Amino acid sequence: MLWRTAQAAGYALLFLDAELSMNETLDAGVVLVRGSAAGFAQEIVAGRHRFRADEPVADGGTDTGPSPYDLLLGALGA
Amino acid sequence: MLWRTAQAAGYALLFLDAELSMNETLDAGVVLVRGSAAGFAQEIVAGRHRFRADEPVADGGTDTGPSPYDLLLGALGA
Secondary structure, three states: OHHHHHHHOOOEEEEOOOOOOOOOOOOOOEEEEEEOOOOOOEEEEEOOEEEEEOOOHHHOOOOOOOOHHHHHHHHHHO | OHHHHHHHOOOEEEEOOOOOOOOOOOOOOEEEEEEOOOOOOEEEEEOOEEEEEOOOHHHOOOOOOOOHHHHHHHHHHO
16 A cells, blocks of 8 residues: 555655765655665665665664664654 | 554654753664654654654755655665
C-alpha cells in the first residue's frame, strides 16, 4: 500500500552502482540508496539532501547513521 | 504490519514538546520527532543521530531536509 501510494505520488527508489558527484542533485521524488556491500552503512540521496543509514555497533554495524527502522519511524512521525 | 514489527523489535516513536539538550542521546529503539507546528520542518532524534524532515518549497515547505517520503524510501532501501 505504501509503495503503491509512493508510486502514485511519482516517487521512485533507485539502487545504483553509478557514481554521483558530491554536489549533484536528483530530480524531486527520486531517492538513491547506495552501499558498499561491506557492512550495513548506506548513503542515501534525495533531491539535494544526503543522509546515511547504518546499524548500531551492537548489531554488527558501524553506527555512522540512524538505522533503517529509525528512518522509517522518523518518516512516519514527520 | 510494519508498526507491529517495529513494536516487536522494541521500537517506539515519540512526539514530545519536551526540550532535549543538543548533546543528549536517546535509548536505542526510541525515535523522537519534534516540530514547531509552524511549517513542515521536523527534527528527528534517534539514539545519538539527528536528522531533519521537511517538504520542498514547491509543496509549501522550507526544504531544510528530505521529505517524509524520501525518508521512507531511504528506510526501505537501506
